[in-house]
Amino acid sequence: MALPTYDHRHRQERSQGLSHRPWFGALIYLVFGVVWISSSDYLLGIIVTDPELYSQYQTYKGWMYVGFTALLAWLLLWQRSHAEKESNLVRSLFGLTFELANVGIAHVRKDGQWLRCNARLCEILGYSELELQRMTFQDITHPDDLTKDLTQMEQLGNGVRREYSMEKRYRHKDGHYIWTRLCVRAVDDKQFGELFFISIIEDIQNLKEVETELREANLKFSALLDSGAEISVQGYEADGTTFYWNRASERIYGYSADEAIGRHLLDLIIPQPMHKAVTEGVKAMVETGKPIPSAELVLKRKDQQPVTVFSSHTLIDLPGKPPQFFCIDIDLTEQKKQEQRAAYLAEFDALTDLPNRQSFLQQLKQAIERAGRRPQLVAVIILDVDHFKNINDSYGHAIGDELLQQVSQALGKLLRNSDYLARLGGDEFAVFIEDVEQPEDAARIADKLLHCVHRVWKLNNGVDVKLSASAGISLYPVHEQTPETLLQGADTALYKAKSEGRNTSAYYSDGMTQNARERLTLESRLRNAIVQQHLHLYFQPQVELSSGQIVGAEALLRWHDPDEGFIAPSRFIPIAESSGLIHEIGLWVIQQSCRQGVLWLQQGLPPLTIAVNVSAHQFQRNELQQQIADTLLSSGFPAEQLELEMTESALMTQHELAVSTLANLKKLGVRLAIDDFGTGYSSLAYLKSFPIDVLKIDKSFIDQLPDHHQDAEICKAIVTLAHTLEFDVLAEGVELEAQQHYLKQIGCDRYQGYYCSKPLPANKFAQLIQQMQPEHSSE
Numbered sequence: 001m002a003l004p005t006y007d008h009r010h011r012q013e014r015s016q017g018l019s020h021r022p023w024f025g026a027l028i029y030l031v032f033g034v035v036w037i038s039s040s041d042y043l044l045g046i047i048v049t050d051p052e053l054y055s056q057y058q059t060y061k062g063w064m065y066v067g068f069t070a071l072l073a074w075l076l077l078w079q080r081s082h083a084e085k086e087s088n089l090v091r092s093l094f095g096l097t098f099e100l101a102n103v104g105i106a107h108v109r110k111d112g113q114w115l116r117c118n119a120r121l122c123e124i125l126g127y128s129e130l131e132l133q134r135m136t137f138q139d140i141t142h143p144d145d146l147t148k149d150l151t152q153m154e155q156l157g158n159g160v161r162r163e164y165s166m167e168k169r170y171r172h173k174d175g176h177y178i179w180t181r182l183c184v185r186a187v188d189d190k191q192f193g194e195l196f197f198i199s200i201i202e203d204i205q206n207l208k209e210v211e212t213e214l215r216e217a218n219l220k221f222s223a224l225l226d227s228g229a230e231i232s233v234q235g236y237e238a239d240g241t242t243f244y245w246n247r248a249s250e251r252i253y254g255y256s257a258d259e260a261i262g263r264h265l266l267d268l269i270i271p272q273p274m275h276k277a278v279t280e281g282v283k284a285m286v287e288t289g290k291p292i293p294s295a296e297l298v299l300k301r302k303d304q305q306p307v308t309v310f311s312s313h314t315l316i317d318l319p320g321k322p323p324q325f326f327c328i329d330i331d332l333t334e335q336k337k338q339e340q341r342a343a344y345l346a347e348f349d350a351l352t353d354l355p356n357r358q359s360f361l362q363q364l365k366q367a368i369e370r371a372g373r374r375p376q377l378v379a380v381i382i383l384d385v386d387h388f389k390n391i392n393d394s395y396g397h398a399i400g401d402e403l404l405q406q407v408s409q410a411l412g413k414l415l416r417n418s419d420y421l422a423r424l425g426g427d428e429f430a431v432f433i434e435d436v437e438q439p440e441d442a443a444r445i446a447d448k449l450l451h452c453v454h455r456v457w458k459l460n461n462g463v464d465v466k467l468s469a470s471a472g473i474s475l476y477p478v479h480e481q482t483p484e485t486l487l488q489g490a491d492t493a494l495y496k497a498k499s500e501g502r503n504t505s506a507y508y509s510d511g512m513t514q515n516a517r518e519r520l521t522l523e524s525r526l527r528n529a530i531v532q533q534h535l536h537l538y539f540q541p542q543v544e545l546s547s548g549q550i551v552g553a554e555a556l557l558r559w560h561d562p563d564e565g566f567i568a569p570s571r572f573i574p575i576a577e578s579s580g581l582i583h584e585i586g587l588w589v590i591q592q593s594c595r596q597g598v599l600w601l602q603q604g605l606p607p608l609t610i611a612v613n614v615s616a617h618q619f620q621r622n623e624l625q626q627q628i629a630d631t632l633l634s635s636g637f638p639a640e641q642l643e644l645e646m647t648e649s650a651l652m653t654q655h656e657l658a659v660s661t662l663a664n665l666k667k668l669g670v671r672l673a674i675d676d677f678g679t680g681y682s683s684l685a686y687l688k689s690f691p692i693d694v695l696k697i698d699k700s701f702i703d704q705l706p707d708h709h710q711d712a713e714i715c716k717a718i719v720t721l722a723h724t725l726e727f728d729v730l731a732e733g734v735e736l737e738a739q740q741h742y743l744k745q746i747g748c749d750r751y752q753g754y755y756c757s758k759p760l761p762a763n764k765f766a767q768l769i770q771q772m773q774p775e776h777s778s779e
Contacts, residue, residue, distance in 0.1 A: 029072070036065055104180075104201035107187075110157055112136035115196060124180065124203045126173030137199075142169035142177055149182070156186045157195060167204065179208040232309070232329040238286045238322055240265040240279075252309070252331045254302030269299045271306075286323050291315055296332065308332045349423040351401055352408035357430075360422035364432050364483040367420070368476055371434065378476040379433045379442035382490040383411070383449050386468045386502045388427035393649060395463060400427075402459055403467070414452050430487065439475055439507075446471040446505040454503060470497040471505035479508045523575050525561065530584060535559055537592050538759035541768065542611065542730060542752045545744040550769050552609030552643070554752060555593040556759045557585070577617055586618045587627055594637035596762050605769055611643040611673060616650035620657075625664045632668065639669030643694065647675050651690065659689055666691045673730070677718065688725055695722045699733025702753075706742035716746045723747065 040061050048054045098105055104121025106114055114132040122129055125140065141149060145168040152164040163185040169177040183200040232252045235244025245260040253260075253269050260268055270278050274297075281292045291313040298306050309329035317323040347359040355363070364380065371378045385407065392400040404427065411429060412421055421431045431449070436442055453469040472494030480486045489508035497506040529535055535557060542552035559567045576582040593610045600608060618624055632639050644665065651658045651674065662672055673694035674687075697718055701711045715731070722729045731743050734753035743751055757768055 029069070032072075033065075040065075104199075104203070106132075106199045106201065108137060108184075108197045108199050110195050110197070112138045121201055124178070124201060125170055131173075140171045142171065145169055153184065153197070156184060156197065162186075170201075178203065178205045180204060230331040230334070232327075232331065234260075234265075234327045234329070236265050236282075236325055236327070238282075238324065240282060242268065243324070244326070248331070249329075252301075252307060252329065253299070259302075269301075271298070271300050282325070285313065285315055285325060289315055289317060291325070297329075299329075308336055352405055352423050354408055354412075354429075355420070355422040357422065357424045360420065360424070360430055360432070361483040361487065363420050364486065367432055367434050368481075368483065368486075371476060376434065377436035377439065377442075377478065378486075379436045379445070380474050380476070380486045380490045381431050381433070381442065381446050381449065381505075382424070382472045382487070382494045383429045383431070383446075383453070383469050384471075384494055384498070385427040385453065386470055386498075389649075391465060395465070399459060399461070399463065399465070403457055403465060406457055406459075407453060407467070410452050411449060414448060430490070436475070439478065442473050442475060443505060443507070446473055450503065450505060468503040470494055470502045472497055472508065473505060474508040519575060522567075522572060523579050523581075526559070526572050526575060526579075526581060529559055529561065530581070530588070534561060535585065535588070536761070537589065537596065538761060539596075539610075539765040540752050540759040541756050541765070542609070542750050543756050544750050545740070545748055550608070550756070550772060551750065552611060553765060554611040554645075554759075555589060555596075555613075557589055558759075573615075577615060580617075582615050582617050583621065586615055587631075589613075590628060590642075591631050591635070594631050594635040594642065597637045597641060598635055599762075600766060603766060605766060607638070607641055608769075609641050609643050609671065611645050613645045613675065614650070616647065619646055619650045619661065624661070625668065628665065628670065629668055632670075640671065643671040643673055645673045645675040645696065648677065651686075655686055655689075662691050676732075692725075692727055694728045694730055697729065697731045697748075699753075702731050702733045702739055702743075705736075705739045712742065715743070715748070719746050719748050 044054065044057055044061065048057050098118050101118060101120055104118060104124045106117045106121055109115055113136050117129045117132050122132065125132065127135075138146060138150070145166075148166060149168055152161070152166065155161045156164060163183065165181065165183040167179060168182050169179055172178050181202040181204050183202075185198050186195060187198060188195045230248065230252075232249040233244065233246045234242060234249055236242055242260050242263055242265065245255070245257040249260065250256055255268060265282070266275050266278065284290075285292050294310065294312040296308065297311045298308050299311075301307050309331055311330075312328045313325060314328070315323060315325045345356075347355060349356050364378075367378050385403075388400065388403075391403065404423075408421070408423060408429065411431075415421055415431060418435075419431055419433050421429065424430050431445075433442065433445060450469050450471055453467050456464050456466045458464055472490040472492065474480060474486050474489030474493060476486055479489045493506045493508040497504050500506065536559075538556045538558050539553040540556060541550045542554060543549065544551045557569060557573075559569075559572055561567050573582075576585055590612050593612050597608065597610050614624070628642075628644075631637075632642065651662075665672060671693040672691060673696055674690075674692055675696045676698040677695045695718060697715055701714050701718075704711050705715065706712050719729050728749045729747075730750040730752065731739075731748050732752060734740050734743065734751040734755045736755060739753075740751060740755055760768060
């Protein structure tokens with residue numbers, strides 16, 4: 001049913017005015033009756049003179065009066081009935097509106113008491129109407145929202161404001177709080193009694209949850225945009241005005257968000273020469289909807305400094321809204337630095353800032369081309385610091401690096417601008433000199449370089465280190481024709497200088513080339529010797545000084561070549577180490593020693609300790625422990641009878657790794673010995689951290705015993721130190737009875753050397769033990 005119109009409502013009000021005010025109807029009736037009676041009789045007397053007719057007309061007049069009053073009564077009753085129907089319709093519509101409204105509606109007393117509530121409010125809050133009427137709204141309002149609600153309600157009651165609205169939380173019947181939007185208006189009409197409030201309550205819980213999700217999504221999106229320190233994200237209107245500027249943009253371009261937002265793209269980061277192209281590109285992107293292609297650009301910072309970025313673009317064109325676009329710029333500054341650094345390191349040495357080997361060869365090639373056009377000599381000199389490894393082992397790599405930096409600076413000051421100095425690697429430097437008139441001029445320059453290095457160098461930590469160097473010289477076109485062969489020739493000459501006592505220089509010659517070829521030939525023959533089993537083990541007895549009995553043997557490698565005969569270890573061991581064959585040979589020595597030890601035990605020989613040398617190259621590889629464990633398992637040789645000998649230099653290269661490796665080897669049950677003790681650069685502070693069983697005194701301290709006082713005191717000190725650390729001591733190279741007697745006197749535990757026996761093949765070694773056993777038994 002349609003609601004009453006405006007005119008209908010006014011007619012209703014007029015009719016209701018008469019029917020709802022009976023005294024007004026009675027007054028009208030009274031006035032009408034008096035007027036009718038008084039005026040009708042008077043007029044009738046004037047019009048009708050005949051008494052009989054007059055009486056008849058009086059009857060007519062009475063019936064007319066009755067008819068008119070009946071009509072008036074019917075009209076009044078009809079109006080009242082119509083008004084009641086309209087009133088009932090309005091009340092019904094109000095009831096339906098109240099109950100069927102999709103929002104909660106309540107009448108609330110001034111003290112907060114719920115007077116009446118619709119079904120939707122009960123549904124929102126979870127209470128029945130009766131339960132709500134027993135409570136006040138304060139009872140179920142969230143504490144954080146109550147003060148604001150009460151304050152505004154008081155202002156409403158005092159007439160300060162007509163209405164108020166707010167978002168607030170009510171406690172649902174099940175205990176959880178729900179968000180609502182509350183609108184309140186006061187009703188202060190005396191016809192309704194005391195003041196009360198009409199509250200409209202809308203459930204906005206889902207809206208709040210959506211807002212929370214949107215807020216969280218926005219925070220995540222903002223965090224994502226701000227998390228990339230190298231990714232700038234900027235937002236622009238179609239005209240280029242900035243509306244978004246993330247933190248990376250602040251860092252990369254130098255503008256804060258407050259400074260950037262509202263300014264034009266061209267004014268912020270676009271260099272002047274790019275303005276036209278950028279303007280046209282943005283216009284085309286907005287018109288076509290196609291983003292500007294991604295590209296590497298050089299833009300500008302706030303301080304006008306250039307910054308290289310990889311720039312991508314995206315257009316946002318939402319219906320009914322003007323288009324916007326975003327720029328996503330990746331800062332390439334660090335990448336460019338890395339590329340520059342990589343390019344620098346491709347040609348220069350990071351430690352000394354000198355050119356490296358590759359750059360040296362490139363420049364040398366150009367020098368050779370220049371010399372070829374006007375016949376002149378080009379000298380190539382390789383300079384190598386003598387015994388530099390010992391410095392690293394003794395003082396550490398930091399000291400070594402500082403020395404190399406000082407040496408490179410000193411050499412650079414000594415040379416001319418036209419001379420080209422480079423660091424080839426490690427402690428090797430190279431220089432080429434153009435326009436050399438005489439070959440001896442190269443030697444003079446080399447001597448200056450050697451003299452520059454040969455002095456005491458003072459380091460920042462107060463340590464003084466004395467250095468010397470060796471130099472090798474090759475000449476173009478006298479010796480070689482290409483950069484590579486010239487450098488190789490100088491290196492060969494350097495090797496000769498080192499072999500002649502170091503701290504000197506040597507020229508490259510054909511004879512030295514022959515020596516290099518012989519070394520390569522020897523390496524090839526050594527490889528064949530491994531395959532053809534030309535390598536053999538010899539054993540030198542180790543004698544206990546207190547009893548005179550043979551208690552062990554050192555396994556020594558021998559190479560018997562079918563053509564040349566025995567080849568000295570001093571010739572082939574360095575080649576084995578430089579070529580990597582030492583790993584294969586070293587493992588073979590360990591395996592053969594263990595197998596031979598088992599054979600001796602099976603032959604009835606007493607248990608003997610077999611000492612095997614482990615090279616620094618073997619020691620520094622991770623598989624040594626596993627190789628020894630596998631060998632002991634496969635051979636059945638007792639672990640406690642295997643003794644591994646390592647030099648000081650092998651242990652001192654990387655101290656922490658050495659301690660760990662020795663500890664792992666010790667877990668296998670083998671014995672550990674330091675060979676050639678006293679000739680290296682080890683620290684006694686480090687020595688105590690090694691799980692060592694034996695110290696072997698180097699032969700150089702034994703040769704002049706007992707007459708040489710210093711050697712005698714050194715041996716005595718080593719024995720005392722070793723016993724203090726609970727190590728056994730073995731002396732190497734004992735050849736005289738006096739040496740043996742002195743070592744026994746100072747408490748040395750064992751010795752080996754020609755005084756007992758030279759190294760012997762396995763079968764002759766067994767015979768020696770069998771021969772000596774009875775003799776020692778009779779003693």
